[in-house]
Amino acid sequence: MDTLITINIVNNSSSFHDFFVFQQPAIYTGGQQVYTNCLWSQGIPPSSQTGSSATFTMLQQSYAGVQQQIVPPAVTAVSGYSSAIRAIGLTPAAGGTPTNNTTNMIISPALGLTPPTSTTGPKTGAFRIVTPQYNPTVTPYNAGLASQSPSGLVTLSNFVVAQPKQNIDCQPVLKFYVQAGDDKPGTVIHFTNSSINAALCNATTGFVTFNVSYNIDGTWSVTPFATTLLMGQPRTVAHTQA
Numbered sequence: 001m002d003t004l005i006t007i008n009i010v011n012n013s014s015s016f017h018d019f020f021v022f023q024q025p026a027i028y029t030g031g032q033q034v035y036t037n038c039l040w041s042q043g044i045p046p047s048s049q050t051g052s053s054a055t056f057t058m059l060q061q062s063y064a065g066v067q068q069q070i071v072p073p074a075v076t077a078v079s080g081y082s083s084a085i086r087a088i089g090l091t092p093a094a095g096g097t098p099t100n101n102t103t104n105m106i107i108s109p110a111l112g113l114t115p116p117t118s119t120t121g122p123k124t125g126a127f128r129i130v131t132p133q134y135n136p137t138v139t140p141y142n143a144g145l146a147s148q149s150p151s152g153l154v155t156l157s158n159f160v161v162a163q164p165k166q167n168i169d170c171q172p173v174l175k176f177y178v179q180a181g182d183d184k185p186g187t188v189i190h191f192t193n194s195s196i197n198a199a200l201c202n203a204t205t206g207f208v209t210f211n212v213s214y215n216i217d218g219t220w221s222v223t224p225f226a227t228t229l230l231m232g233q234p235r236t237v238a239h240t241q242a
Helices: 191-195
Strands: 004-011 017-023 035-037 040-044 054-059 063-069 080-087 102-106 127-130 141-148 154-161 167-171 175-180 199-202 209-214 220-230 233-238
Touching: 004 017, 004 040, 004 175, 017 035, 017 154, 040 054, 054 141, 063 127, 063 154, 080 141, 080 154, 141 167, 175 191, 175 209, 199 209, 199 220
Parallel strands: 004 209, 102 127
Antiparallel strands: 004 054, 017 040, 017 175, 035 154, 063 080, 063 141, 127 167, 141 154, 175 199, 209 220, 220 233
C-alpha cells in the first residue's frame, strides 16, 4: 500500500479561516529559479462552534511532472494546464541498489514522460527529467516535482521553467507547511513570505501524519506521528511542538 502524507488541521481560533498547504521547494541543479505551487486549501470554521476539521493527504511516492504553461509563472497565477506525471525512483547513496531515476519528456503526439530508467548522473536523493528539442517561445513548459492525492488529483508541487535539451535534476524535500490564507491549489505562491510563521510538518525523519492546530493567538501547535520498528514490532511515536 502506498504511504500517505496526512495533515489534519483544526481551527482553534474564534473565527472562520481559510488554510492552505504547500511543500518546501526541491533542490534543483543549474541555479534556475524555483517556483512553488499551493497544493491544497480549505476554509475551516472554529472547532468550538462546529467540531469540524480538515485533512490534506498526498502519496509519499516521488513523481516527476511536466506541464504546459498558460503564462510565465507569477504569484497568484495558475502555473499551467495540460500536465503529465511519472512515479520515479530517487538515486540511492553510493553502494545502494540502483533505481529507475531518469525519465524523458515527450511533447508529441502529446505531452508525456517515458517510463523511468536507471542512470548514474543524478545526485543522491534526486531524479532527472531529460527534455527534448523544442521551441520554448512557441510552447513553454514547466518541469519538476509533482504530487498526487489518493483520488488522483495532480499538482506540480514545485518546478522550474524547462529549457530544450536539458537535464533537470530534482531532489525532493519532504517538508510541508500549513498557513492561514486563501491561496488556491495549482497557483504559484511566494514560498519565503508564505512560510513565515507557518506550521511546519517535517516528514524528512519518517513522520507521515501530523495533527495541526491553529491557536486562538495565531500560533500553531504541531503533533507529528510515525510508525517505527522496535524489537521487530511496529510502534507509534508522537512528539509535540508549539
